[in-house]
Amino acid sequence: MFFKSFFDENLAQMSYMVGCQKTGDAIVIDPARDLTPYFDTAIKEGFSITKAAETHIHADFLSGARELANREDVTLYLSNEGEDDWKYQYLDGLDHKLVHDQDHFYVGNVRFDVMHTPGHTPESISFLLTDEGGGSSVPMGIFTGDFVFVGDVGRPDLLEKAAGAKGTASSGAKQMFQSLERFKELPDYVQVWPGHGAGSACGKSLGAVPVSTVGYEKLNNWALQYDNEDKFSEELLEGQPEPPKYFAMMKKLNKEGPALLNDSETKSIRLSHSGEYRNEQSIVIDTRSSDEFSQGHLEGTVNIPFNKSFANWAGWIAEYDQQIVLIAEENQVNEVKKALQSIGLDNVVGYIPAQEVKKQSGLESYRNIKPKELEAEYRDHDDYIVVDVRNQSEWDEGHMEGVYHIMLGKLKDSLDQIPSDKTPIVHCHSGSRSAIAASILQAYGYKDVLNLEGGFSAWKEIEQPVKS
Structure with a gap:
């Protein structure tokens, strides 16, 4: 046998x-x-x-x-x-x-x-x-x-x-x-x-x-x-x-019955033509690392780094009736596409080579802040709000006082809970999920977004009180 x-x-x-x-x-x-x-x-x-x-x-x-x-x-x-x-x-x-x-x-x-x-x-x-x-x-x-x-x-x-x-x-x-x-x-x-x-x-x-x-x-x-x-x-x-x-x-x-796969090649899209896909019926997913994305990215794009969690977060964030445009390294496009197909996100209409994004001017960015900066400059400022994007069980075990809680997977559908006149500061446990959250908020209109570097675990190390 x-x-x-x-x-x-x-x-x-x-x-x-x-x-x-x-x-x-x-x-x-x-x-x-x-x-x-x-x-x-x-x-x-x-x-x-x-x-x-x-x-x-x-x-x-x-x-x-x-x-x-x-x-x-x-x-x-x-x-x-x-x-x-x-x-x-x-x-x-x-x-x-x-x-x-x-x-x-x-x-x-x-x-x-x-x-x-x-x-x-x-x-x-x-x-x-x-x-x-x-x-x-x-x-x-x-x-x-x-x-x-x-x-x-x-x-x-x-x-x-x-x-x-x-x-x-x-x-x-x-x-x-x-x-x-x-x-x-x-x-x-x-x-x-x-x-x-x-x-x-x-x-x-x-x-x-x-x-x-x-x-x-x-x-x-x-x-x-x-x-x-x-x-x-x-x-x-x-x-x-x-x-x-x-x-x-x-x-x-x-x-x-799942649709049968077709083996058609994923076409490369010129940046000059990418705007036709960036509308309410599409989503542009940037698969680069959160560090690269935070330093410069195309307006309206969502960052889901291509790692072990990629398929899970893509399934939370992308809609099944949306066209998907990828930003990815050319040698990774097929693997990214397979990961999406593994959960039925088949409508990948093309990709933008990651190296082409870096050549563009006028890119958006967001800033990562440290826990000490959060406490010294932002927590008591009326123009800022803190959004915790961890899971419910993590929140129940302990969280900062006076912050919003919206689990990352529900963030895109819960934007009406975040005041549009305030600057969101997002955090998770270590900073990886909140980086995705920062990209979602920017893509949907919150241009001034801050991400807490190291997340809740780093914040606890400066011995702040935790509410449970």
């Missing part, structure tokens, strides 16, 4: 390929939209990808299952559990099998047994793998998707918070408790192959280790220590992070 895991560090998403070396068949579990790594691996190892399976309708990335089935002679194995509202709707014309609890199927001589494991979502399933071709009659591991992570379990509140399905958070928590009771019955030696690692918003305390075992999770995972359903449900729902804005669209697109 062949086994390989794939990790998308931008979305903290895990996918897997399993192959039968006797027959040459392979399956991809929870495929990402970019299929290149799977095809490259299949060619290198001598496999044909003949099947793909999903553990549930994903909310945090755009699935590659439809793309894979349309490109290759692939059979999809998808859940037929849960309510009618959460059934796949794009399967006409595709080779597929809808599976239920206790069903099984084979990839060559490798057996997959289906377990219905609702809680994160009603249709969620897991796949137990047994390598019968290798002579085993007991399962080696389980693909848990967003059911059990290393050190955590999937959150049950996304359907309610992101998709507006009222009442599903509490019912999902109860389903999760029952699913975990079944999980505890599995042999301790069974490996756990989760759908996400640390950094994902699909749980609140995911571990960074990519694999575990049932026995280890039974001893160490907080969620498996409860024997009371009500207490478990209360703890599971408490303190879940704010779901990114784009999660609702991911759920919709993955249910209805």
Whole structure:
């Protein structure tokens, strides 16, 4: 048997390929939209990808299952559990099998047994793998998707918070408790192959280790220590992070069917022609570092540095009906585009080479200030206001007195809360998110913006009182 895991560090998403070396068949579990790594691996190892399976309708990335089935002679194995509202709707014309609890199927001589494991979502399933071709009659591991992570379990509140399905958070928590009771019955030696690692918003305390075992999770995972359903449900729902804005669209697109990708080249746009895209129907995203952007940038552009957080913040800030123009290094354009496509932001109409921006005159800029400057010059000045763009949980743990709190992802839609006659001073925990916030405020009319260098953590070091 062949086994390989794939990790998308931008979305903290895990996918897997399993192959039968006797027959040459392979399956991809929870495929990402970019299929290149799977095809490259299949060619290198001598496999044909003949099947793909999903553990549930994903909310945090755009699935590659439809793309894979349309490109290759692939059979999809998808859940037929849960309510009618959460059934796949794009399967006409595709080779597929809808599976239920206790069903099984084979990839060559490798057996997959289906377990219905609702809680994160009603249709969620897991796949137990047994390598019968290798002579085993007991399962080696389980693909848990967003059911059990290393050190955590999937959150049950996304359907309610992101998709507006009222009442599903509490019912999902109860389903999760029952699913975990079944999980505890599995042999301790069974490996756990989760759908996400640390950094994902699909749980609140995911571990960074990519694999575990049932026995280890039974001893160490907080969620498996409860024997009371009500207490478990209360703890599971408490303190879940704010779901990114784009999660609702991911759920919709993955249910209805993601658009098929086209491989057209992204064209370079001359700065003299870029104005035609800078309107209410478009957004220009500058992917340079916050330091470069703060020193000089084109008017009306939003700065989202191209790093591990890029896709997440792009999903919060860009709209799905907007045209997107990128400002990026030419050798990074394709990777930036792939990151956007991973969450369904496909409407990239062109890019402006980053080096061309630096040559322009009349660029906008904003200033970074230090915590001592904030206290000495600005805090008590009526012409300035401080805006904290951290998450709710960070705010609850402690914040400055007398400041506005607008989480970064909600800032663009909350500009009416910021007085237009005052100069905003933005801060987050360390300064990276507030740099994005400064760019948003400038792009939408607040030309005099200050960013607190080092953020709240640096401010606390000068021993100012913290309100909680």
